[in-house]
Amino acid sequence: MSYVIGIDLGTSAVKALLIDREGRVRGEASQSYPLIHEHSGWSEQQPEDWVESTAAALQEVLRSSGLSREQVEGISFSGQMHGLVLLDADKKPVRNAILWNDTRTTAECREIERELGDTLLGVARNPALEGFTLPKILWVRKHEPEVFGLSASFLLPKDYVRFRLTGELYMDYSDAAGTLLFDVANRRWSEEILRAFDLPAGFCPPLVESHALVGVLLPGMAERTGLAAGTKVFAGGADNACGAIGAGILSEGLTLCSIGTSGVILTYENDKESDYAGKVHFFNHGQVDAYYAMGVTLAAGYSLSWFQNTFAPEESFGELLKGVGEVKPGAGGLLFTPYLVGERTPHADSQIRGSFIGVDGSHTRDHFARAVMEGITFSLAESVAVFRSAGKKVDRVVSIGGGAQNPVWLQMQADIFNAEVAALENEQGPGLGAAMLAAYGCGWFDSLAACADKFVKRASAYQPQPEAVKAYEGLFDIYRQVYAQTRGMNEALAAFRG
Structure with a gap:
């Protein structure tokens, strides 16, 4: 062989x-x-x-x-x-x-x-x-x-x-x-x-x-x-591009959510005239005559790592997040923006910084942990909103990275994106995409899509829950106001951060 x-x-x-x-x-x-x-x-x-x-x-x-x-x-x-x-x-x-x-x-x-x-x-x-x-x-x-x-x-x-x-x-x-x-x-x-x-x-x-x-x-x-x-x-x-190939994002209607240190929302495009007015990136795909639009959250998984290292350095992620599923969508009115190192999409701003909004005495660590996960996902949802406002259909999402390791987070993505979300059985990221390019180049398959049918296996899918979708729609509207409301304050605070 x-x-x-x-x-x-x-x-x-x-x-x-x-x-x-x-x-x-x-x-x-x-x-x-x-x-x-x-x-x-x-x-x-x-x-x-x-x-x-x-x-x-x-x-x-x-x-x-x-x-x-x-x-x-x-x-x-x-x-x-x-x-x-x-x-x-x-x-x-x-x-x-x-x-x-x-x-x-x-x-x-x-x-x-x-x-x-x-x-x-x-x-x-x-x-x-x-x-x-x-x-x-x-x-x-x-x-x-x-x-x-x-x-x-x-x-x-x-x-x-x-x-x-x-x-x-x-x-x-x-x-x-x-x-x-x-x-x-x-x-x-x-x-x-x-x-x-x-x-x-x-x-x-x-x-x-x-x-x-x-x-x-x-x-x-x-x-x-x-x-x-x-x-x-x-x-x-x-x-x-290789991450998209390795996740099987090779046809219209498929979108990738990748949560690593940074976060990426990437959607397949076959129309070179698609115009997002620079609000998201638009690049050539690794598949012939194809493209992808992409939004980036700079501090996606990093926000959760920061939260763990700051408030639970002796605990594993599993221990830190074990109570998150008991907290209802919306984290009891607590909102987090993941701007710890600035932001990329849709706000290319190196000065903006993160916030917890709505803190009160009833909030526990589980509320804060869930708010961090929701805030990361809201930031990624801003890119989804850009796609949809340009007429793009986003109804099937493949989730990889840290966000695909936790069932609560997968369901949260389905509810916030209002789309079906599935993880992969054999997630290997960009390295698998590179191997698939070699396999296709060697003539093992007559297309990358045929290679993906063999190499990429999706796990069970999570469907959006109508009640949670409705709750998140209202919270997302509030989330999208935070950047403009805190921008001036963060610019003023920049000197003190030095």
């Missing part, structure tokens, strides 16, 4: 997932690497750390599986989006990579808005935010001119790792969509945007489909990874 490996290059670690032809996980391994924070708001990594850790993870997963190297037919990738890897003419990095969560580029974002005007949303389909790639390029050019003078091209994180494995430079459409240099609807680098910032066309790598074969392992990298030199290497996709 042959196998494929999905490689998920995350912010803190890389994970290798070994999958057989039935979609079963036959092995997994991970390797961590450090973050570099030289200044407040800066977040960098050394690209070579990714390469070394990926090679080690591949070697470990093959060794622990007991398989021979020849049994691994192909590998593919999921990767953290937006990160900037600048290469010189010899294709070597000229500095550390600047990551998606780096916030130094506010001035460059305003420059992009002034220069591009309506072209920004009309072509790139996304607002200028600090996390995206173009602001990072402009920052390096302005603040490190000698370094930028050495730069001949750029890659995103997973693309650099894949380049080191194969010697071939490529970028897939789903990751290119997060650079602000890409014409999302027409699937090409934007000549207009490149010209506006005096960047040559050759600065951008060639574009390919996520399932495209882009090379085989170089002999030296085969030796380092333990895989065969002829192992096929496929392009892969952005982490959220």
Whole structure:
């Protein structure tokens, strides 16, 4: 039997997932690497750390599986989006990579808005935010001119790792969509945007489909990874695109809710003209000629982790939440906004901070815990509201991550979203999506959808409860007022937070 490996290059670690032809996980391994924070708001990594850790993870997963190297037919990738890897003419990095969560580029974002005007949303389909790639390029050019003078091209994180494995430079459409240099609807680098910032066309790598074969392992990298030199290497996709593939979000009417440290609401799109006016992100999918719209809550699972670490550091999540199901929807009139580190959707605001509203003497810790869970879900529901206001149908949601581990939270999502919500039997996240791209690229299936039918299994679904839906509709209306009511106060408090 042959196998494929999905490689998920995350912010803190890389994970290798070994999958057989039935979609079963036959092995997994991970390797961590450090973050570099030289200044407040800066977040960098050394690209070579990714390469070394990926090679080690591949070697470990093959060794622990007991398989021979020849049994691994192909590998593919999921990767953290937006990160900037600048290469010189010899294709070597000229500095550390600047990551998606780096916030130094506010001035460059305003420059992009002034220069591009309506072209920004009309072509790139996304607002200028600090996390995206173009602001990072402009920052390096302005603040490190000698370094930028050495730069001949750029890659995103997973693309650099894949380049080191194969010697071939490529970028897939789903990751290119997060650079602000890409014409999302027409699937090409934007000549207009490149010209506006005096960047040559050759600065951008060639574009390919996520399932495209882009090379085989170089002999030296085969030796380092333990895989065969002829192992096929496929392009892969952005982490959220691969997360959608791994959850089977491959057709109209399906929406993904992912609650990790941050939270994501992602809905499948097949119409390149869908227009959300920049209120949510609009990116190319890993599936051919498909797209997805996506909203982000910055402190989703992080809000619950903060609550646990602050008020119940000695308890497990299970112990912390065991009484939440006894509290009725609405947490006894207690409301929480999860703006602990600012917010992304629909309020791109780095100054806003979280609130508990309506506290009284009757509230217990269980009320507070339920309010935190409800507030996280309300924040995600704001993205659902954006989708629906644009005419999008959201009636079936696949939930993954921390929010899918608790039955009370799954029912809460169904009630707040007013949609059917289902978890997965075999949740493996973006790594599974990457493995599915490799399986499709190897010809195991004639489509990603056929692969999902085999690899992705949904668990029982939760249906919205009419009484809870009605209660949450009223509370959601109040929740949506909190941002505007507290924005000025948080701006005034910013100096004291320092």
